Every structure is written in C-alpha cells, then in structure tokens.
Amino acid sequence: MPKVSFRISEKETIDVTVEIGERIMDIARNSGIYIDAPCSGNGTCGKCRVQIVDGDAESHPTRHITDEDYAAGWRLACETKVTGDVTVLVPETASAFRTGIRTADLNDPTVRAAFDDVQNDLKAAGVMGDPAVFTCEITMDPPTLEDTLCDTDRIERAVKAAIGQEAKLSLYALRKLAQVLREDDFHVRCVLSRDEDCVHILDVGSAKSKRKICGLAIDIGTTTVTAALVDMETGELLARGSAGNAQIRYGADVINRIIESGRDGGRERLRRAVVDETLIPLIGTLCRKAKIYQKQIYRACIAGNTTMSHLLLGLYADPVRMEPFIPSFFQCHEMRLNDVLSGLHPEAKLVLTPNVGSYVGGDITSGLLACTLWNRDELELFIDLGTNGEIVLGSSEFLFTCACSAGPAFEGGDISCGMRATNGAIEKVRIDKETMEPTLSIIGSKSQKPLGLCGSGIIDTVAELFRGGIISAKGKFAREGERIRYDEHGMGRYVLAFEDQSADGREVSINEVDLDNFIRAKGAIFSAILLMLRQLGMEPSDLTRIQIAGGIGGGIDFPNAITIGIFPDLPLEKFSYIGNSSLSGAYAVLLSREAAAKVRELGSNMTYVELSNEPGYMDEFVSACFLPHTNAELFPSVEV
C-alpha cells in the first residue's frame, strides 16, 4: 500500500499508509491534518492547494492552478488521488482559515471596553440584574448527638436562611460535602445558580478559598469562533481569544456544512470539528492564560447562527436548508454544559441565545441585545456582517429581521486571497491614485509579511480601486500598470503584494472573480436594507442610527464602505462599528438572568422576513450589484 508523507509547514511530517485511489483531501481529514475546503471539496474554490514534492499523484489541470504552479507540483488536495508513494507539502495557507488560536491583549483598553460598554448599556436599560451564578458564604453549627441533622439538610437550611430561597444541593456538591464541611469547621463558600423555581448549590468549598467563579461567553461563527472567559462575580474579562472554526474543512458556508452533516457520520464529524477541534483547544488556551482551572467554569452562554447551534448540538440540520426551512429549535431549554462540552464543571449549565429563523440565529438575537436598539424609540438598523449578512430594522416598537445571502466575502471567504483576520492578513489598504501603489496594514508583528486579505482589507481595496478609477463600476479593470496583471484566460487582477513581498512566496492579489463575488455580497446587503425599509414605507434617510457588527478585521472604514455602496449614503455620524456584538450579548446573557430573559423576549418578538419571497427582490439586488449602485441618486456623496 502506498505511503503518503505530509510535510506540514516544514515543521512536522506525518506518514500515512493508504489505499491507491484515495483523495489527498480525505487522507488529510482522516489523519487530523487541516486543509481548508470552503467549497466542501468540490474543486470549485481552489483553497486546498498542496504541493507534491516527491513522487506523483493523479490530478488534472484546473483554473485554480497556473501552468507554472502545476509544473512545480501544486495541486488541489480535493482533486488529487494517490497512485503510489508521495510526499505532499501542506502550506500554511492550506489552513489559513483555521490557523492558530489568537488571544487578545487585555492591556489594550479597547478589548475590555466592548464588555464594559455592553454591561453599562444593559444596566442603563435595566436588564443586567439577577446574577446567574453567585456565591454565598455560610457558617453552620456543627452537628452533635442532640442536633443530628444530616449534612445536606444542614447546608440547605443555612443557604435558605442566607438567601431567603429554597436551595437544592447538586450531586457534585453532595459528593464533596461531608469532607469540606469537616475540613473547614462548617464554614464554607457555596457556588449557587438560580433556576426558575429554585436555587441550585453547584459547588461547595472552603470559605477561605478565593478561587474565581468563572463563565464562558462564546460566539460560534461559521468562520471564526470567539470566546471570553469571565469572572462571574465581577463581570471582569479574564481572557479573550478566537480560533478558526475547524468545520471550515467541510465547507465555508452553512449550506455546505449542512450537506456534509447529512452524509454518513457527518453530524458527528461536524460536531467534533467545532467542539473537540475548536472549542476545547480554545477554552484550554484561555484557561491557561488566565490561570484558571477548567472546573472553575460554572456556566456558558453560546451564541451562534441557526446552523452553528444545530451542528454544535449534533442535530439533524437538513430541514434548516430545505423548504419550508424549519429548524429543530428556536429557543432551547438550559442544558447541562457537560452534555455539549466536556471538561468544565460537571454541574455547569449552558444557555444558547435563541434563533429566530433558519437564517437568523442566536448570534443576531445576542447582538441585538447588546446593541440596545430595542430600547430606543427612533428607527435604527443593526447589521451583522458575518459569513452571511443579517439585518435587524426596528425600535422599541417593533423588530423586523432578515438574512441576506451575502456569502463569506466580508470574512475573506469566496475571495482567492481571502483569509481570516489573523496574522498576515491585510486589514487596511490605501492605493495611490497616480502610481496605483498600495500602502498596507498587516495584522501581526512589525515584520509580518502579508499572506492574504481579511474583510476590512477587501472593503478598502475595492473602494480604493474604484476611487482611483482602476476598476469600473462593474468591477472590471480599467487601467494598466505594473500592479495590474492578467492570466492566460484574460482575467485581470490587482497585486497587493508580489511573490517576493509575501509571507509564503505567493502573490496576494484581488481578481475580477473576487470583485464579482464581493459586489454581489455588498449588493445583497444593500438591497436587503432598502427592501426592509420600503416594506415599512420608509427611506434610508429615516434611519437615526446604523450599527455594524462583525469580525471584519480592523473595523470598517465607513467612507470606503459607502463609496462602494454597502451601506446607504448617510452622514457618517449615524454609523458605528460595534465589533463582535454576538459575543458581547452572550457575555451579558452569561452573567445576568434578566439579560437571558430579555434575549428570549427579543427572539420571540422579532418578525422574520424571507426576502426572496418579496416582490421586486431580484430587481433590487441586480441594481445594487454595481459600484456604488445603478441608481446614482441613492449615493449623492459618491463621485463617480
């Protein structure tokens, strides 16, 4: 049987014995080697490039590999079959969407600010009270031959006296109880959680213990998973980090993931990818960084879109993508965290923020909670630019929501050199109108060379190319120069970094297919905004405020975003970028039962609009697939 040697980023070699005819992609998946497959391995996205450095394998030319690269051994892992012994180099870019866990620097004041802000805003709105987990120090009289109450009754009686409510001892606490009480002379600290009818004593320990009582707020994005480790008593942020969602191996978008999950063993494969390969390492990293023992995590709140929450729980998700588009749940009951995510406190509870429809999920209800749009009387817009775009239009009076199939362009997906906002990602771009030379900001150390473009870098690039007349309103190249190149099929591209300037020796560029994908994405967002407004007989000018959320990278350059027609042409002061609002909302729900009740209420009160059913949808969309828009009157401030 042939042997495949995977050489991973020149650091590691993994040898696997396989059958003749197996796909490199499948072998890698089965061997725990990460190769992204945004298209789910259909040969259409071109992201799974690997290099055959020794031996040979069966493959065919593809438009994703230039003749030169093909000659150098570059192949798509999903289209290459083993014929004999072969050595395969897996470049870092093959797992660009996944690579590494990135933790935030808590000394950076903006990192904490997002959490402080949401806490203050929700406090002001009156929904940050009733802590979900709290502690209580109690002292009991030790038992005697005259006072033979058992330990459980003794502690439950003392807790009731302390908090004025019935308390039920959990099995975990019961298992420790006798010893803890006697070691600490019946003077202990209890960790409590309040449920609907009763308080549960989750844990019991020495009253002298100052161990932090922690919780996790998690945003599971289709592309990126972000988590915050939080002190449940103070709300203090202890660590924050993100990782690529390892499900990316099975498709970049929710549809491909659902299809993969429907295959034999797929549900378990996708569940493991997000749980075992993404969440558990990420949580482990956060705990190590904050010097927290994982058993100190007593609660988690997870926000994710409808598909992510279904795949997380291991549910059959096909009905989500197939007419009449019915999720298994909108709101699900609090569950035991251990049933979903192992290794944390055995009595910890998990709450998921509610879904509203198949394509408006818990990330949106969570983000909506955080942005407090529902607490003001004026008409406002909340937009989450994730792997899909979701919109909430409303006020304290009403809430409409819709999803627009923008695709993953805003997170760097569907773009040939796109990547997550992680080390090597170009996050800001300026292009000199005369020379067409770019100035790049790159995530990472000062010497970091570029690897690709993340969302904010793509917006900047498109806006700058358009503003400089380098591309037309249709996204076609209109000027010539050193930075403009064409492939053998005549497709143009703008080079942001030449081979010798990039981190991996591959040029970083944006081509006409990328521009087309991006323009359709932004067209979907803009047309959705317009349709939602018009359904209510309103115009963009009626909007008081527009809040944009998403893991876009270095924030959004709003003048650029308006120049290319993503958002309506309104005064800049109406716009604000609020970062990962899904995580901020999850943070609030984690801490406060009032916030948890509020997010459930918001989920119930939102009216889900299926845009594709709306008359005129297709016309609006087509009109918006133009820079900034076919109807120039909508963008008076943009010089064309």
Next chain:
Amino acid sequence: MPKVSFRISEKETIDVTVEIGERIMDIARNSGIYIDAPCSGNGTCGKCRVQIVDGDAESHPTRHITDEDYAAGWRLACETKVTGDVTVLVPETASAFRTGIRTADLNDPTVRAAFDDVQNDLKAAGVMGDPAVFTCEITMDPPTLEDTLCDTDRIERAVKAAIGQEAKLSLYALRKLAQVLREDDFHVRCVLSRDEDCVHILDVGSAKSKRKICGLAIDIGTTTVTAALVDMETGELLARGSAGNAQIRYGADVINRIIESGRDGGRERLRRAVVDETLIPLIGTLCRKAKIYQKQIYRACIAGNTTMSHLLLGLYADPVRMEPFIPSFFQCHEMRLNDVLSGLHPEAKLVLTPNVGSYVGGDITSGLLACTLWNRDELELFIDLGTNGEIVLGSSEFLFTCACSAGPAFEGGDISCGMRATNGAIEKVRIDKETMEPTLSIIGSKSQKPLGLCGSGIIDTVAELFRGGIISAKGKFAREGERIRYDEHGMGRYVLAFEDQSADGREVSINEVDLDNFIRAKGAIFSAILLMLRQLGMEPSDLTRIQIAGGIGGGIDFPNAITIGIFPDLPLEKFSYIGNSSLSGAYAVLLSREAAAKVRELGSNMTYVELSNEPGYMDEFVSACFLPHTNAELFPSVEV
C-alpha cells in the same frame, strides 16, 4: 519477579507477575479475582481460604485452618505473602458471597406475586397513582411555508394539548427530533416524565413503535443486590435477579466498608465494586433475559441502607460511623441516572428512597412503604433481617425505628460455613431427635450438593439442635454422636454434611463460635423489640401483626424462630414473611410519584431511636443471649 498463577475453580488460570512480599489477597484484588474478605482482610473471619498447590509462600498457622488443611496447602489469602513462583487454587467458596448472578423464574407465580401484592396494597392505600414515566402518542400538522413553527415548539405545543401541562423537550429528544418527525409524518410517541413543575419529554420515537418503556427497582443490600426490570406503563415484572455485592471483598459489614472507603482511593474502589462489578453486570443480565435494550430504561429507584447509598454515590462516609453519626443526606434530590450508573437512557432519572439515620436507611423506608403498616391503626412491627437488623414499630399514628447491630448472621455472614442464599446453600434443615441425622433442602438442581448454610438454614439448624437437646440454651454442645465433632482446641461442631457429601469436599458444619455469633445476633433483635415496646409502655402481646422482611433464603420457619427466641412468643397467625420488602417498595416508588412522595413523608415522620443510648439496653441484650431467653416466662410456648 515472582509469578503467581491463580487457578480459579479449575476452569481458568490467571498469571500475574508480582513483587516479593505482596499479599495474595491484594494481588487477587488488583487482578480482578474475587476472594471474599468479610473481615476486610484482617485475618479474623477465615473466609479467604486458598490452596497453595505448587511453590510456597510465607504464612502462619491460624485457628481458621486445621493442621491437616495447613499441611495440604490451605492458607488465608489475607495472611499469605509471596516469596517466589507459586500456584494458588481459588476455590468456589472463596467467592461464595459473590458467586454469580441468579435470575428468578417468572413462571413461578410467587415471583410476580410480591410485586402484584405491593401494587394492590398501595393502590388500596391510595398511593399508587401519578405514573412517574408515561407515554403519549401525538399527531401534528407538518410545517409549511405559512406555518414555520420550529420542531421543538411544535411538539411541545402538541404534548401540552394532549396532556394539559407544559412539557420541556430534553436534549436527547431534541437530537433525534427532526429526523423522527419527518420519518414518521409528524405522528410520534413521546416518553414523558413528570417533575415537580413540569413534564419532560425524555424521548421521541415512531408512533408505530411498541418498544417497552422500562425502569429498574434495585435493592442494594450489604451482602446481596437484587434488581427488578419493570415495564413502566403496565407495572409488569420483566425480569428479576440478584448478585452478591462485590464490595464484600472489602468487608462483610458496613463498618469495615466505610473504613476501607476511607483509605487512599477507597471511595472509588467501593463505588466501582457495587456499580461496575455488581449493578452493571446484573442489569445487563436482566436486560438480555427480557430482551430489552438498556437505553429503554428511563428511570430507576434504588433502596439501600445509609452506608450503601453513600458508597453508591461515592460519598465520604466516615461521619456515618463516627460520633455523632451524621450521614451526608437523608433525602437526596432526584438525580440523573447516568451520573451514577452509565449505559441506560441518558435522560433517565434516579431516585433513592430516604435514609432516616446512620443505621436506618432507604431499604427500611422502602420496606415500610411496602408493608403498609403506616396505613393501619393497630400497633404493628416491621423487621428487616438483613446484614443488620432494623425495626419499625408503629401504626398510622406514629413510627419509631431503630437498628440493632445483629451482624450478618441472618444472611450467612459471621458463620463459618455461612453463604448467600444461592446454589449450594442449605435453606431448610430438619434434625432427627433420636439419631441426630439431618434432612437438608438445598438451593439448586436436584443433584446439587451442599456448600454452606444460608440464613433460613441457620435458623432451622439452631432451632433443631436446641429442640433435640443437642445444644444447650447457651449454644454449647450437650450430646455426643457421629455428627458432633471437636477440634484440637476442644470446640464442638455439628456436621450437616461430611467431606464426601459436600460440593467442594469440605465439611459443612456449625460450630460453637457460629452459635455464639448467631445467639448474639438474635439477642440483639429480640432485645431491640422489647425495648422499643417498653418505651411506649407496651408489651409484645399488644402487637397485632409482625412482618419480617429480608433475603433469608427459603423464608422463615416461624415456630423455629420463636423456639430460639428471635421473635416474641405470639400466635403464629400474627407473623408473616414478606421477602425483600425493600425491593417491593423501590418498585412502587419507581412506578408512582405518589408512592415516591409517600416514602419521603415516611422518612420524615420516623423517629429514630438510638438503642445504645437507652438505659437498660445492655441488660436486655444479655438476657436475650440465651435460647430462647433467660426469662422463660416470655416464651411460654417453648418447651425447654
């Protein structure tokens, strides 16, 4: 390093490499070889006899091994250390208390009768209603583009309409929901359990499914564990079986077990012995016999004494045995079965019957529920002859309870040839007054030869020996004959089966130490009865009924039991033997929430009397250590 070859009952050989100086007992424990150690391995009980058949080992003579046997290689495993390669024969009797799982023959009408009786009695008492687990068949309209309710809301709404109460979908059911609904055209059967405030949907399946919904009633005795597999919808008994409690390796009585559990790793060792080595194989056997998949078990009720319930849950039990004798719990909240016993339905709940004190536990509250003494106005007595003896005296007006440290004699413990009521146990004995020749009834097939004596056989033997004048009122041998033998220390014994008549070539006999142990056990029971009565200013003649429970073997011969003064000398019609009432009670609590509430109420209403604190206790006890009693007036019917 020396090699120990264990030859087990001539069927199996297990080779282990060990360190010089290790005890045979410890090596066996670490190798999964069962050798009973009722005394916890202190060399005092003599039950752990093994035979060195090749090689040698370091040991000393002991009163438990005759010189002849010592010469033949017989040793106590707990007192023998390895010095070099050695072959050790482990006889069947070495695990006499554990040996095998015994399932009941459901064609035997008496097997079902115990369960039918308790169900009828509790129905008559009005506490058999409100089923704990039930099913409900529902039909829903499938979703459409106009009716886009999610699956969870749809089924919860339908169940609420069907049963008139809120229902919460469990995670397990949620994980199956989308597929089950669509495979079965939204016509399904739900498995439900009713909790305090709400109904839980534990499972959902095809409406066509006729799969039985099952539950387990379990009695965890110190010596024997008995379980009944039950159809939760009909109450039908599907299988019943028992096994020795594998904790016997760590001591015959609760005190030795608690001491062992306090040693390093002991809690886990004892928990595993009862869970992994006893309950799981027993449940597996019952399920195979009834052709039930273990995931069909949706609820369990376990009744056990205070120590057994603590060790089952893995609790620190030292305070149970040490002044002021405080258990971790009397009543504990319903818990998830999976947290205690794995492999059954993941949403199944476990309920334990309540403890009343350190030495009156859930087996007694459960048995009390079953015997319905609490439902009648007359003064009655309920006695559980288990490894300890527990007594409840009362009526519908009041309930007093106490434990008497009778020791395990009634279950065959503390008796040199004692064994559990399983194959080879002598369960009935008649002794000819003239010839002193015995007639034996032996558990097992017709050709089964005797191995030892179980509780009912011991009672019969003592009574017959006493009645025939073979032993004195103090339990000393008073006649001579072929059946009476003496050892080198002059201790007499009565031989029930000579070497060539027994199953394993060892004589089955009862000696003066056994008689002494037994007389002290029966003295403890009788004196406790008398003290309890006198505390209320009553006499035995005030008793209307006496119900005896316990795993005594072939029931109790009441004339014999009265002859030797275990019970008061009252008309025989006042006595009844009700078998394993702890299991019957657990069966009722398993099925009915009313029964579960009743047993909690009984637990709360029982007054626990610590007999050893009572004045006159010691005098009463000493007076009762005589056949039938020092005060012959108490036993007018017994001819002495």
